[in-house]
Amino acid sequence: MTEDNPFTPTEPSAETRAETGGQRYTPVDEIPDVAPSKELDWRTRIVAATPTAWRVLKYGVAIAVAVLWIVPFVGLFMASFRPLGEIIQGWWHLEGMTVTLENYRRAWSYQTAPMGRALFNTLIVTVPSVLVVMLLGAMAAYPFAKFEFPLKTTLFFLILLVMAAPPELVAMGNYNTLREIGLFDTYMGLILVHIGWGLGWVVLFLRNYLLGIPKELEEAARIDGASRYQIFRTIILPLSTPALVSVAVIQFTWVWNAFFFPLVFMRSPELYLAPQVLPLMRGRIQVEWGLMAAGSVLTMAAPVILFLLLERYYKRGMVAAVAD
Amino acid sequence: MDGVSKYFDAGETVANYRLDLEVADGEFLVILGPSGCGKTTALRLIAGLETPSEGDIYFDDECVNRRSPSDRNVAMVFQNYALYPHMSVRENIAYPLKIRGIPPDERDRRIEEVTELLHIEGQVDKHPGELSGGQRQRVALARAIVREPSVFLLDEPLSNLDAKLRQEMRSELKRLQDELDITTIYVTHNQEEAMSMADNVVVMYRGTIQQIAPPEELYARPRTAWVARFIGSPPMNLFRGTRRNGAVDLGDAGTVTLDGVVGSDLEADTAAGDVSLGVRPEDLFISTDPPTDGNAIEGTVDTVEPLGEYALVNVSVNDQLVTVKVSDAGVERDDRVYLTFGDDDAYLYDENGELLTRTASAKTT
Numbered sequence: 262m263t264e265d266n267p268f269t270p271t272e273p274s275a276e277t278r279a280e281t282g283g284q285r286y287t288p289v290d291e292i293p294d295v296a297p298s299k300e301l302d303w304r305t306r307i308v309a310a311t312p313t314a315w316r317v318l319k320y321g322v323a324i325a326v327a328v329l330w331i332v333p334f335v336g337l338f339m340a341s342f343r344p345l346g347e348i349i350q351g352w353w354h355l356e357g358m359t360v361t362l363e364n365y366r367r368a369w370s371y372q373t374a375p376m377g378r379a380l381f382n383t384l385i386v387t388v389p390s391v392l393v394v395m396l397l398g399a400m401a402a403y404p405f406a407k408f409e410f411p412l413k414t415t416l417f418f419l420i421l422l423v424m425a426a427p428p429e430l431v432a433m434g435n436y437n438t439l440r441e442i443g444l445f446d447t448y449m450g451l452i453l454v455h456i457g458w459g460l461g462w463v464v465l466f467l468r469n470y471l472l473g474i475p476k477e478l479e480e481a482a483r484i485d486g487a488s489r490y491q492i493f494r495t496i497i498l499p500l501s502t503p504a505l506v507s508v509a510v511i512q513f514t515w516v517w518n519a520f521f522f523p524l525v526f527m528r529s530p531e532l533y534l535a536p537q538v539l540p541l542m543r544g545r546i547q548v549e550w551g552l553m554a555a556g557s558v559l560t561m562a563a564p565v566i567l568f569l570l571l572e573r574y575y576k577r578g579m580v581a582a583v584a585d
Numbered sequence: 586m587d588g589v590s591k592y593f594d595a596g597e598t599v600a601n602y603r604l605d606l607e608v609a610d611g612e613f614l615v616i617l618g619p620s621g622c623g624k625t626t627a628l629r630l631i632a633g634l635e636t637p638s639e640g641d642i643y644f645d646d647e648c649v650n651r652r653s654p655s656d657r658n659v660a661m662v663f664q665n666y667a668l669y670p671h672m673s674v675r676e677n678i679a680y681p682l683k684i685r686g687i688p689p690d691e692r693d694r695r696i697e698e699v700t701e702l703l704h705i706e707g708q709v710d711k712h713p714g715e716l717s718g719g720q721r722q723r724v725a726l727a728r729a730i731v732r733e734p735s736v737f738l739l740d741e742p743l744s745n746l747d748a749k750l751r752q753e754m755r756s757e758l759k760r761l762q763d764e765l766d767i768t769t770i771y772v773t774h775n776q777e778e779a780m781s782m783a784d785n786v787v788v789m790y791r792g793t794i795q796q797i798a799p800p801e802e803l804y805a806r807p808r809t810a811w812v813a814r815f816i817g818s819p820p821m822n823l824f825r826g827t828r829r830n831g832a833v834d835l836g837d838a839g840t841v842t843l844d845g846v847v848g849s850d851l852e853a854d855t856a857a858g859d860v861s862l863g864v865r866p867e868d869l870f871i872s873t874d875p876p877t878d879g880n881a882i883e884g885t886v887d888t889v890e891p892l893g894e895y896a897l898v899n900v901s902v903n904d905q906l907v908t909v910k911v912s913d914a915g916v917e918r919d920d921r922v923y924l925t926f927g928d929d930d931a932y933l934y935d936e937n938g939e940l941l942t943r944t945a946s947a948k949t950t
């Protein structure tokens with residue numbers, strides 16, 4: 262109990278202070294506002310700023326890896342903005358470069374499957390797949406994180422188990438089911454498959470996040486009179502914003518870029534999604550590199566824009582989460 | 586709640602409980618005990634966050650065992666405040682009102698009232714993350730008070746504050762409780778908080794209640810040896826000895842006659858057995874010469890701790906360290922000293938740790 266006693270003096274007694282004289286203490290007004298700058302000549306500064314060989318090597322490797330990553334993207338961009346004649350020799354030949362939007366115009370209204378329509382189709386599939394997964398995922402993750410119920414561990418294990426299955430395996434069963442119930446070659450069917458496929462990791466991800474929310478917050482809300490549902494809506498959901506935003510971005514990217522599921526479940530060309538349309542753009546006689554590049558850039562744009570838009574909320578959510 | 590007493594009577598076998606506790610309306614009750622003694626569980630039982638596995642809890646004359654926390658009209662302040670981080674201070678305080686469907690006008694009026702009462706008017710638009718510990722504490726209190734609950738539960742609300750703030754909040758809490766006259770149950774492991782604020786203190790140890798008494802009585806008449814050692818800083822000294830022929834034999838240190846200590850209304854003087862003689866450090870006096878009359882215990886000075894206002898002298902008596910609180914030490918290590926005390930200041934505990942002295946000591950602090 263004594264450590265709690267505010268009266269218990271902790272400083273050394275007055276005698277020891279007096280022995281060393283007044284010199285030991287710096288008067289308060291002598292403390293500078295900013296850290297004193299060091300007086301150094303140029304030679305020392307240069308030496309201090311020059312990296313060591315080891316450091317140079319590390320930077321070299323890091324930069325090389327970064328370049329290796331970025332080069333294909335640069336190539337894609339270059340190809341999408343230039344006529345086919347210029348890029349057939351390789352996009353890195355920069356002499357006589359012409360910048361044109363021709364590829365984009367053609368891709369947008371490509372006759373077999375116009376990119377414009379394909380992108381819109383993709384949006385129709387992606388938005389519900391993301392929103393429903395977020396809502397259902399949060400609703401399923403909450404009890405797994407905070408409640409006690411029979412078979413909790415078993416059920417959770419089952420979810421993990423399903424996640425381990427490869428999409429090719431799932432596809433066969435789903436194909437038959439969708440045919441049976443007449444949802445084959447419909448967006449509803451595809452959306453349901455995406456939701457089911459996404460729920461596994463979303464529940465796991467959100468559960469782990471929700472475990473980190475202190476239980477006192479819920480108890481406080483319970484005492485304040487909130488029902489289970491009110492706690493979920495007014496406390497748990499707002500506090501999970503950062504996790505939900507992560508889920509949205511990742512699930513969006515996954516559904517948007519998904520190639521396999523649309524390939525299996527969508528047959529009518531007018532219902533094709535963007536990733537399905539891309540291979541069609543190859544052309545008959547000659548590979549239309551420029552067209553494909555433009556189509557790829559258009560397809561890639563959506564997840565990137567979404568991420569940029571949500572980054573703000575992402576950060577805000579993070580701040581709210583740590584500010585206890 | 587018209588002057589009816591509330592009955593809390595909970596027993597939880599798993600956590601080693603058998604609590605009988607009664608709190609009067611408007612009372613400030615403090616549950617005091619070391620960590621892990623079950624005091625927080627007791628509070629959570631009252632709050633309704635846990636259900637008793639045995640026994641019943643009554644509010645007035647109504648059994649509330651099966652009632653949810655929200656139906657009990659209790660308010661609770663948590664050790665880590667449990668403010669909702671995504672809401673501003675105003676929203677935090679408004680939350681319980683909003684949930685209960687109180688109209689916005691009424692809500693604003695009450696929030697204004699309570700923020701004024703707690704001096705946080707300037708902070709209402711900030712988020713909890715921007716507040717200092719003391720301010721968060723006030724917000725948590727405001728959120729609890731604004732509901733005008735019938736019982737106010739506080740779970741170590743001050744333990745996250747620094748010493749100075751803690752003292753400030755302590756007097757403020759006491760003032761608030763006096764003003765609002767809400768029945769309050771306060772859990773703490775800090776005896777200073779308990780002693781300074783409580784109308785009644787419940788001392789808990791290992792899931793059971795050791796003593797329920799007002800602070801003065803707790804200090805002056807600890808019911809068991811454990812309470813005696815727990816209350817007071819530094820704690821009470823307990824000399825182990827054997828009771829024999831109306832005296833306590835302390836071995837080499839001497840013998841203490843019990844004439845003055847144990848009242849004649851108690852057991853026969855011939856009662857024997859192992860006992861502990863308790864004397865508080867502040868009731869012991871040191872002298873270097875053997876006293877001519879009265880009881881004295883012989884020992885050797887082990888260390889002296891000067892603390893400015895007073896000094897603590899640790900005296901070794903029969904391999905046992907005994908602390909004496911003196912205003913001026915005047916002794917040194919290895920000095921041979923004699924400890925004396927007034928008969929009224931000594932307590933005798935049997936081998937079970939129960940207080941034997943029945944002479945209600947008139948001493949008050």
